[in-house]
Amino acid sequence: MHRVRPLPNYLVQRYHGWKATGYADNKAWYRRLASDGQHPRAMVIACCDSRVNVISIFGADQGEFFIHRNIANLVPPFQPDGDHHGTSAAVEYAVQVLKVSNLMVLGHSGCGGIQGCIDMCKGHAPELEDKGSFVGRWMDILRPRFESVRDIADDKEQAREMEKQAVVTSLQNLMTFPWIEEKVNAGELTLHGLWNDIGEGSLENYSPESGAFHPV
């Protein structure tokens, strides 16, 4: 582990700046969060993409959202096989331990993972087909959905539709977890599917009635 390096200096300086302002001004809240534990109302499952805005788009502060971020905001189906399942573990902790009331899946425009999945489905990304490609194997979760967007001629439109299919897939997979289905049916948990256009700042909400996404 001799390859671990000092933290870049600009981050050290920015951290000290935050400590003297953002922390100092909110010390009471941070101390309360430390002593009282977290009581988030909602869980958000979003993409790792650096452009995705989970916090400020909803005016949230520390303590409000339990946030899991992975490639393409995907939830795999319920599979209690004893292996490491990071996403399922995060969902379990939020729903079973923290008992969040709302669970939001937040997709976004221009998702690189989704584009990779489309390329793979079209046969344009052999490297993602490789067994050793973690991104490729992760995107396998979404792969069956390609059929529903295959005929969309416009590339950008096809990508957007696939991004929305990823949100719907995650919602459907969440319902395969028995304790989620139970809580949803008991009115103790609500699921929400969202898609954000990064450039336009728009937000669309999935409606199961219409089967489509509508502006919030």
Place this chain on the structure above:
Amino acid sequence: MHRVRPLPNYLVQRYHGWKATGYADNKAWYRRLASDGQHPRAMVIACCDSRVNVISIFGADQGEFFIHRNIANLVPPFQPDGDHHGTSAAVEYAVQVLKVSNLMVLGHSGCGGIQGCIDMCKGHAPELEDKGSFVGRWMDILRPRFESVRDIADDKEQAREMEKQAVVTSLQNLMTFPWIEEKVNAGELTLHGLWNDIGEGSLENYSPESGAFHPV
């Protein structure tokens, strides 16, 4: 999917507020992010905990950090077996596609996942031992480290040490990915281990020379 509900109204209102202010004031940047794609300098692997402050602690804005968040900021070892590995996929995308220069693992005080792991190791959490416990199976990644903290009498001190062991474990597991080891050795990627005390706002940095964490 009839259980999907409308977005809670307080979030709808906050979103519209952000759209009219935070988005409107930074539209130029959001449009550039959309048209130019993301070029993040660093990846951060942090916990899902709602109290963890990944963005503002470093004065970062949209576009700066590629962020993966899971329970206890754990990275499993390299295991290219064709299964879904969400964390490995996120790391692969950041390092191989986005070519980030810095990869930071950020642990924190009062981590519920870590406490669960300790309870499980002490035999106090049989429910986490269950094969069907996703949290338990996820925390198995950290389990071998319990030996190194078993003899710490003070519970809080023991938890802190285990939280730091989680960061070190992730750093070590990251080095089992051949393309990470290669890039680290080539000077194209640096790894950093951090631990944040939520209540105190302090930040400690792992030093492989001393094998300990030191205040930034």
Place this chain on the structure above:
Amino acid sequence: MHRVRPLPNYLVQRYHGWKATGYADNKAWYRRLASDGQHPRAMVIACCDSRVNVISIFGADQGEFFIHRNIANLVPPFQPDGDHHGTSAAVEYAVQVLKVSNLMVLGHSGCGGIQGCIDMCKGHAPELEDKGSFVGRWMDILRPRFESVRDIADDKEQAREMEKQAVVTSLQNLMTFPWIEEKVNAGELTLHGLWNDIGEGSLENYSPESGAFHPV
């Protein structure tokens, strides 16, 4: 060219120190900057004054800001006459090639160029009136603004007001460039006027609504 001399030794020593530390610790980032090119979010137009702090005042690191520095942070009006226009070339490169999202003009207290302009306007600096005075001819850009500060009795107050007029003049001249006006109107570029008090560390932001500068 026999008058070119070796680099002063203190700079050679400091450079080698930086190479072994600041560079070594951030080699991954510098290599990425070299291979991936620059993607700065913002352009800053600031004064050459050695006391002006463009980088650390905003916690910025290499790669973040495209920086043009000239005497008194002035932008001349759009004048496509085929001559060498260094400031206009810098602005054109930032806006048209790099497509920066934000353009900040940063003025400062105690500006020697501004003081020279005031002296010249008051008839106290005949040497600056000379056709051969590059500083005098450069400050001609700001000269018409003297009318608006002529009646301020206090010298220091008058200088500060003139320094702020220089920022506003630059903003107005920037809007005479057709491709800047177009991008600003299309929401692809925002302009910002700032003034920094060097001794107090304060920062003021120009508000076109009030026509005045307000503390950030």
Place this chain on the structure above:
Amino acid sequence: MHRVRPLPNYLVQRYHGWKATGYADNKAWYRRLASDGQHPRAMVIACCDSRVNVISIFGADQGEFFIHRNIANLVPPFQPDGDHHGTSAAVEYAVQVLKVSNLMVLGHSGCGGIQGCIDMCKGHAPELEDKGSFVGRWMDILRPRFESVRDIADDKEQAREMEKQAVVTSLQNLMTFPWIEEKVNAGELTLHGLWNDIGEGSLENYSPESGAFHPV
């Protein structure tokens, strides 16, 4: 001027962080700089490129260097025609008013302005030939030098040589200013030509004896 927008929030936060730390810790020095004026030892002429490291590469702090930054660190020849000459004004102020002892021209690898000049000279950039192209007309300063690099077959090698020719051109043009030649001959001012490889962190110094650049 209704298009001037509020400063992006991340910059406001970072500024307040700096004010509470970087400024607070150095208030004595900032106050002295404000009351005593600037007394820089050297002037640096560098490129606007966001990757160029003028300050930290030399371990410099506020007050040390008078810094002019333009596209490709070019100095035009002495031309006292009464027009606005921003670079000449900056040089005049540094040499005649501040009486700096050292004047460094700092070039760098991967310079976009230089590449544009090469493209223009090769007939590959008609848009830069346009009278209205400020970048093209600015790079005209360097254009005659293309003859000396025309026969270099390797594109990267050709660009590096042209970047170094830009430094030498600026040094030669500086000597056409009579008050610079006078001070250089009187031993009151030294000129230095430098070239920095951004990715490697190396620094080369122009030697008029050999007519080449050598590692510092």
